[in-house]
Amino acid sequence: MRKQMFYLWGIVGLSVFVGLTWTVTAFAGYESAEYEVVEKDGNIEIRKYPDLTLVSTNSETDSEGKDGSFMRLFSYISGANESAQKIAMTTPVFMERGSADTKATMGFVVPQDVATAGVPKPQGEGVSINKRKGGRFAVIRFSGRMNAELVKSQEFKLRNWMQSRELEGEKTSESAGYDPPFTPGPLRRNEVLIRLKEMTPPESTSSSSVTD
Structure with missing residues (x-):
């Protein structure tokens, strides 16, 4: 009996492994939105996105x-x-x-x-x-099943990081999910993105000379 149970759990474990492997492989083959990483700090990045x-x-x-x-x-x-x-x-x-x-x-x-x-x-x-519209975004990456509470906590972390870098972002944010609904929480790739406000270049000052 114990041998049969062991065999059964082995099949279940193998099925889960195959399913997860298929999920990762399938989604790895999908085209993903392009971006350029400008800066990276752990699970936080500054990215530059083109128009999408x-x-x-x-x-x-x-x-x-x-x-x-x-x-x-x-x-x-x-x-x-x-x-x-x-x-x-x-x-x-x-x-x-x-x-x-x-x-x-x-x-x-x-x-x-x-x-x-x-x-x-x-x-x-x-x-x-x-x-x-393209532009620069501050992005934090995290796992888990996305919900309002999780997104809010990650956005809070991201805005604190932005404040420490004196980066000004829009008041609104967006989230991004990369996995199908049946993907287990720990294996999910989720992100919160905040658009950074464009820095206004300082006005140039021109000097004029006075001649007599």
Whole structure:
């Protein structure tokens, strides 16, 4: 009996290992949004992002796509667009938290080749194509299942780090997830991003000479 239990747990352990390996390998093959690391300090980075094209939809806070937002975007890349074009999945999924005037949104990054050739218009309701302006971002990376409390605590750490470096950022933030929903918390790659305000160069002073 004990031998059978040992054998059973061995199969379960192997299945979990294979599943996790497949997850990591599958997502490693996806195109990811490009960025340049300007500075790195542990799990915090200053990154420079180019302009990105996103296919976006409204999302309920902390729903992790369970409100239908993920499937609306997945339907778009599966062919629910004017060209019936299948578009490759990319990482990360950007999530921008709502405010008093705006709703929370979830967005997939459109692959560079599709963005260059022309992004097909969505056919499904509630889906739109938007531009994410490039720039410098302070980014903190962390694991776990993303929720409001975890994101808030990581944003607090990131803003404290920014303050120590005398970096000024926007009041709003966004989060990014790189893994499918069934990925265990400790193996997840999550990020909070805060756009840094552009530094205004000092005004140049010109000297003039007075001649008699």
